[in-house]
Amino acid sequence: MTTPEHIPEHVKVCIIGSGPAGYTAAIYAARANLEPTLFEGGGAAIEPFTLPGGQLMITTEVENYPGFPNGVQGPGLMDLFKAQAQRFGTRVRTADVTAVDLSVRPFRVTASDGTIVAESLIISTGASAKWIGLPSEKKFQNYGVSACATCDGALFKGRDLVVVGGGDTAMEEATFLTRFATKVILVHRRDEFRASRIMVDRARLNPKIELMTNTVVEEILGDLPKPGVTGVRLRDTRHHSTREIKAGGVFVAIGHEPNSQLFRGVLDMDPNGYLLTKPGSTATKIPGVFACGDVADHKYRQAVTAAGTGCMAAIDAERFLAHHH
Numbered sequence: 001m002t003t004p005e006h007i008p009e010h011v012k013v014c015i016i017g018s019g020p021a022g023y024t025a026a027i028y029a030a031r032a033n034l035e036p037t038l039f040e041g042g043g044a045a046i047e048p049f050t051l052p053g054g055q056l057m058i059t060t061e062v063e064n065y066p067g068f069p070n071g072v073q074g075p076g077l078m079d080l081f082k083a084q085a086q087r088f089g090t091r092v093r094t095a096d097v098t099a100v101d102l103s104v105r106p107f108r109v110t111a112s113d114g115t116i117v118a119e120s121l122i123i124s125t126g127a128s129a130k131w132i133g134l135p136s137e138k139k140f141q142n143y144g145v146s147a148c149a150t151c152d153g154a155l156f157k158g159r160d161l162v163v164v165g166g167g168d169t170a171m172e173e174a175t176f177l178t179r180f181a182t183k184v185i186l187v188h189r190r191d192e193f194r195a196s197r198i199m200v201d202r203a204r205l206n207p208k209i210e211l212m213t214n215t216v217v218e219e220i221l222g223d224l225p226k227p228g229v230t231g232v233r234l235r236d237t238r239h240h241s242t243r244e245i246k247a248g249g250v251f252v253a254i255g256h257e258p259n260s261q262l263f264r265g266v267l268d269m270d271p272n273g274y275l276l277t278k279p280g281s282t283a284t285k286i287p288g289v290f291a292c293g294d295v296a297d298h299k300y301r302q303a304v305t306a307a308g309t310g311c312m313a314a315i316d317a318e319r320f321l322a323h324h325h
Contacts, residue, residue, distance in 0.1 A: 011037045013317055014109050014118035015090075016097050017259075019054025020303045021293025022124035023081035024310030025317075029122075030088035032318045037091045037118070039111055040082075052094065053078035054126045055294070056303060061151070065303055074151075077303075102266055102286050105324075119324075120288045120317040123275065124310060125259040127294040127301065131252055132164060136220040144222060144229025144249045149173035152251075153180050159248025162187055162232050164217055170253035171199035177251065178208040185209075185245065189216045189237055214238050220250055258295045267291070274298045282313040288324070290316050 013029045015022050018040035029036040040052040056062065056074035063071040086092060095113035106117040129147035131137055137145055146152040149163070153176060161181040163174040166188035174186045186203065191213045193200050203209045214237045221244065222229040231246045258274045260267075267284050268276040275291040277283055282290040292309035294301050 008108070008115040008117050009037075010106065010117050010119075011035065012119045012321060013037070013122065013314075014107070014116060014120070015039070015122045015124060016100075016109070016262075017041070017054065017124035017126055017293065017295070018052050018082070018092070019056065019078070019124060019126045019293055019306060020081060021126070021306040021310035021313070022054075022122070023078070023085045024307040025122045025124060025292060025314040026085035026090040026092075026310075027081075027088060028311050028314030029317060030085060030090045032314070033089075034314075034318060034321065035089055035091070036122075037093060037116060038085065039093050039095055039097050039109075041096055042094045053082075055128075061154075062303065097262065100262055100266070102263075102289055105288055107288070120321055121290070122282075122310075122313045122317055123263065123284075123289065123291040123295060124293040124306075124313070125262070125295045126306075127256040127258045127298075129252065130254045130257050132217060132254070134217070134219060137250070137252070139224070140220050140222055140229050140250070143224055145220060145252070146249065147252045149176045149251050149253070153177050156180050156249045158182055160185070160246055161249045161251060162217065162245075162247045163251045163253055164188075165253035165255075166190060166192075167194040167253070167255065168196055168199050169255065171195045171203045173251055173253045174203055174209050175199075175206060178206055181208065183208055183210065185212055185247070187212050187215050187217055187232075187234065190214065217250065218242060256294070256298075256301065258298070260295055270298070272298060282309055282316050283320075288317075288320055290320075 013034045013036040015038040026036050026038045042052040095111040097111045099110040101108035157180045160183045163186045174184045177184050218235040219233040221231040233244050235242045260273045275296040282292050290313040292313035293306035
């Protein structure tokens with residue numbers, strides 16, 4: 001439905017983002033007859049909202065989502081979420097939100113396919129894995145470079161693997177990968193680990209893990225499409241000497257970044273950019289604007305917790321609209 005540019009379409013609930021949080025919010029809002037419009041991304045090459053379905057789209061096997069005893073493919077699970085949201089009347093737009101004006105209600109949401117105004121806004125833009133930033137890292141994504149050991153580890157049986165990072169996530173990923181790898185080399189740029197003591201000790205005691213400090217990955221080596229990653233060039237951060245080691249895969253575990261750029265200077269965030277909500281609620285500091293999922297959760301970051309906060313956001317929005325008509 002196209003409306004003239006000067007009269008934007010008016011909706012009760014606008015949802016930005018299409019992971020488990022966004023679609024769960026849509027299911028609840030639609031069932032409350034709020035006729036939500038959801039922007040799923042994918043409308044243009046605008047970072048970071050280019051991946052409809054969120055992080056689960058790059059996750060092969062999801063084995064910890066309740067109700068799927070035999071596991072489910074990440075993209076398949078998101079197709080089910082989407083179908084359920086649409087069944088109850090959610091309108092899904094394959095477009096990227098490029099700007100928001102939250103200074104007055106109704107809020108103005110500008111997307112790559114036009115503008116709408118919304119009585120309430122649910123932000124579920126998620127988070128993205130941080131990457132080292134090497135051209136070779138981008139080149140070998142899906143050919144031996146991954147940001148999720150639990151997603152992809154089983155594909156790397158019998159290989160030597162490199163994990164990059166120094167926090168709890170890096171230690172967890174390295175420990176997890178020892179189930180499949182012959183050896184795991186954990187590379188960290190500093191001499192001290194950020195990870196908790198217990199995690200570092202667990203890694204140190206594992207005979208398959210080698211911890212390498214004051215070291216960075218300078219380049220990922222290999223050939224496309226096969227064999228993919230064959231090794232890495234490492235550089236010592238103290239005396240800048242380099243050496244190459246063999247590796248059949250590289251796992252980047254240097255954290256996640258919330259996709260909150262659109263709301264900088266408008267909504268309250270923690271120092272890392274995660275949106276802040278009122279305790280026991282998904283409400284932000286602007287009445288009628290709610291945040292759920294990984295864009296507001298740096299602690300749990302699971303599909304099931306994102307879905308839970310999506311449900312909360314829809315109920316919060318419904319109650320808000322009931323009081324503000």
